[in-house]
Amino acid sequence: MPKNNREIEDQVLKALASLQDQSKPNFAKTAREFAVPVDRLRRRWKGQKSLFTRQPNGRKLNPAQELALCEYINYFDTVGLSINRAQISIAANSILEEAHSDKNTKPPQIGEHWLARFLQRHPELYRQAISVDGFTCPPLIILSGRQALLRWFEGLHGDEHIAVTDTGYMNDVLAYQWIQLFHKWTDEFLYAITQIRHKTFRPQTSKYGFKLTGLWPINSNLITDELSLYDNDNDRSRDTTPPTTSQHSDFSTPKTAKKVRRISDYIDTHNPTSSHYKQALEKLRKSAEMTVTLASELQRQFDTTQAATAARLARRNASRRHARITGIISPSQVKEIKRKEYKLSEEADQKRQRQSTGELKNV
Incomplete structure (x- = not known):
């Protein structure tokens, strides 16, 4: 007798396969044979989806949309850029607005706690660097240019640092200077490394990794579900047996042209009435939507x-005073530069006044 929903689902799939071979489906007998609830078997036969394949309640984005958002975030990481939480929220709302078709109603938007739940579902996307006590290192902003403009610092009120390079990327000089600053801010890092290791490599982290890869609890479906798409065996019994859907099947959607072609080839050579054929079509549909x-x-x-x-090009006529300093620049250094400039400006004004007074006396 099945003990949990997963075991019951496996038996339901076997029962559905048995019903397909019956000229006149006998739900009561088949339900007793496979020890599954007859009402559930009847509903599934009529097309109701399994709990393991239905979208959970409260999810704003469907699986294809959520996968597209994950790929969107990964794209920034691929090109060496970072994306913050506000940008993720904007992207999610944009996806919902794009998919909204009712012109008489406003498009839905994510809720206050949606982003936190999204990151919990996808911990691999959580890249915020923050210490246990909440301390964060002041950011280093690297801009493309030869000299820093003083107006860049006018809106900075914290301990942000700015540096300029020809390419706008980190170089050896800035890397060395940044390491020195990092050591200054985190002078107790090495002393706390043991505690950090204990807090980072936790048992639940390892267990979660085992679960995702199907090592423990053992879940061979993570592999067999993928292999079934490329199985060239035309045996009818295998074609008519619905595959067991793993809890991570949403993320087996093809993401490359090569994989799309392989699934397309599978569809061209297999029975259109088989469950594997329908599964392949569903994967292609999700891939297209994503x-x-x-x-x-x-x-x-x-x-x-x-x-x-x-907008940046339109501001070319703005103030272009330069900070005559190289490397990483902090707001305190800019204040000192401005103080010296102000002093030099005062001295120049006094000099002009003395010259004007002397000219008047000569007249």
């Missing part, structure tokens, strides 16, 4: 970047 959603978000980001670039 790709379109991702492309839409990247286009929106590109348009935003273009607008920001245009």
Whole structure:
């Protein structure tokens, strides 16, 4: 007798396969044979989805949209850029707005706690660097240029640091200076390394990794579900047996053109009435939806970047006073530069006044 929902689901799938072989489905007999609830078997036969494949209540984004958002975040990491929480929220709301078709109602938006739950579902995306006591290192902002403009520091009120390079990326000099600053801010880091290791490499972290890979609890479906798509065996019994859906099947959606072609080839050579065939079609559908959603978000980001670039070019006539200093610049250094400039300006004014007074006397 099945003891949990997963075991019951496995038996239901076997019962459904048995019903397909019956000329006149006998639900009561089949339910007794496989020890499953007859009402559940009847509902599943009529097309109701399993709890393991249905979208959980409260999810704003469907699996394809959520996968597209994950790929969108990973794209920033791939090109060496970072994305903050506000940008993730904007992207999620943009996806919901793009998919909303009712012109008479406002598009849905994510809730206050959606982002936290999203990151819990995808801990691999959580990259915020913060210490146990809440201390964060002041950020280093690297801009493209030869000299820093003093107006860049006018809106900074914390301990932010700015550096300029020809490329806008870190170089050996800045890396060395940053290490010195990091050591200054975290002078107790090495003393706390043992405690940090204990807090980082926790048992639940390792267990979660085992679970994701199917090592423990043992979940061979993470592999067999993928292999079943490329199985060229045309045996009818295998074609008509619905595969057991793993809890991570949403993330087996093809993400590359090569994998899409392989699934397309599978569809071309297999029985259209088989469950594997339908599963392959569903994967292609999700892949198409994910790709379109991702492309839409990247286009929106590109348009935003273009607008920001245009605004930056429009401000070319603004003040372009330079900070005559290289390397990493802190706000305190800029204040000192401004103080010296102010002093030099006062001295120049006094000199001009003395010259004007002397000219008047000569007249």
